[in-house]
Amino acid sequence: MLVADRYRLETPIGRGGMGEVWRATDEVLRRTVAVKLLLGDDPASQAAARFRLEAQTAARLSHPNIVGVFDFGARDGRFYLVMELVEGQSLAQELTAQGALRAERVAAIAAQGAAGLASAHRTGIVHRDIKPGNLMSDADGTVKIGDFGIARFVDDPATALTTAGQIIGTSLYLAPERALGRPASPASDVYSLGCLLYQLLTGTPPFQADTSAATLAQHIDAAPVPPSQRGAGLPPAFENYLLGMLAKQPEERPTAQHIADWFGSGAWQGHPEPMPQPAPAPAPAPMPGPLPHAQAFGTATPQTPPAAAPTAGPPRAPETPSVATYRLPQPAPARRPARGHRSTSASPSASPSASTPASAPAKRRGARELIRRRPRVASLIAGAVAFIAAVLIGIAWFSS
Numbered sequence: 001m002l003v004a005d006r007y008r009l010e011t012p013i014g015r016g017g018m019g020e021v022w023r024a025t026d027e028v029l030r031r032t033v034a035v036k037l038l039l040g041d042d043p044a045s046q047a048a049a050r051f052r053l054e055a056q057t058a059a060r061l062s063h064p065n066i067v068g069v070f071d072f073g074a075r076d077g078r079f080y081l082v083m084e085l086v087e088g089q090s091l092a093q094e095l096t097a098q099g100a101l102r103a104e105r106v107a108a109i110a111a112q113g114a115a116g117l118a119s120a121h122r123t124g125i126v127h128r129d130i131k132p133g134n135l136m137s138d139a140d141g142t143v144k145i146g147d148f149g150i151a152r153f154v155d156d157p158a159t160a161l162t163t164a165g166q167i168i169g170t171s172l173y174l175a176p177e178r179a180l181g182r183p184a185s186p187a188s189d190v191y192s193l194g195c196l197l198y199q200l201l202t203g204t205p206p207f208q209a210d211t212s213a214a215t216l217a218q219h220i221d222a223a224p225v226p227p228s229q230r231g232a233g234l235p236p237a238f239e240n241y242l243l244g245m246l247a248k249q250p251e252e253r254p255t256a257q258h259i260a261d262w263f264g265s266g267a268w269q270g271h272p273e274p275m276p277q278p279a280p281a282p283a284p285a286p287m288p289g290p291l292p293h294a295q296a297f298g299t300a301t302p303q304t305p306p307a308a309a310p311t312a313g314p315p316r317a318p319e320t321p322s323v324a325t326y327r328l329p330q331p332a333p334a335r336r337p338a339r340g341h342r343s344t345s346a347s348p349s350a351s352p353s354a355s356t357p358a359s360a361p362a363k364r365r366g367a368r369e370l371i372r373r374r375p376r377v378a379s380l381i382a383g384a385v386a387f388i389a390a391v392l393i394g395i396a397w398f399s400s
């Protein structure tokens, strides 16, 4: 079958919600392409509008990690979209065929998928439907993002093809803010990519309940179980970073460009940065700071974010009670009381009054003490005093 007098359909590749995809040959340019044909023939349908949007958004993008779009049109009442042919399989198919993937492979997918997303985000496009079926891997392992069918331009609400109250996207990968009905942002794509990577590592997405509503509630409220606790073998740095991508607050997630740089640099193989050490006593116990990855992700330099979720991360120092130990003011050390005498140091006036002049009774007590403790000295003093007194009396008597 020849579409638009140019694209010869050869073999069907697969069928999705909107259309069927064929391997085809562009007979004008003599190259192999993929042609997607829209199911149904109503040009006013929402599917047709999405199909057109997919063509328009994807055509604005040119990146090795995004499926290229070559042509779009309608012929004989059917819309068609001509794309770069990805000779490989989707990540959903890879997961089905192999089960959970190795950390090295998932890191490569993360780097490439994020690079494609970063390019879209720079153009002002949010994909809004990142999931394993929409990322394809070609024969040499290159990952390409496809299916921009529900993408939207960030600043153009007119392109939001949602009906009132309807959330478009797959609940398994939907960011918390979108589950709450808020608009998608680049950070929402990052969250979805985090869910996808988690699934590739463990075999199951982080949140999966019996109903879509229950799954959405988990996205909003539940902390993800660290992949290592679900049997995934991955370095701690990788795990922490991934949990950072799944942060509930959009602004705490890394940007797509940061993810691409971080995984591309090989930082995922490392260890997480050490947590701050508690200050030595008696300093107050360390307070848990803001999530460190929120700061780290704002920079362009790839680095390892520390723990992102309460259940994840390196072993923390045991919780120190937040009660600081204070040393109470001590009373001045008491002077050793004299033997045989009652100490006066404990009396309220002992210390403050120590520098006041001694009273007469106190002086008499001092003289008696001297006689008792130093009798020879006392007798010498008494003798000297008596001698001086006799001399003075003699002088006075002879001079009268």
Ligand SMILES: Nc1ncnc2c1ncn2[C@@H]1O[C@H](COP(=O)(O)OP(=O)(O)OP(=O)(O)O)[C@@H](O)[C@H]1O
Pocket: 013, 014, 015, 016, 017, 018, 019, 020, 021, 034, 036, 067, 083, 084, 085, 086, 087, 089, 090, 133, 134, 136, 146, 147
């Ligand atoms: N450019 C392409 N090259 C090779 N295979 C492709 C290409 N685009 C899509 N496919 C494959 O064609 C099949 C159908 O893709 P399609 O995008 O129509 O639907 P889907 O993404 O599987 O589902 P839905 O559109 O409902 O999300 C998938 O297996 C997909 O991997």
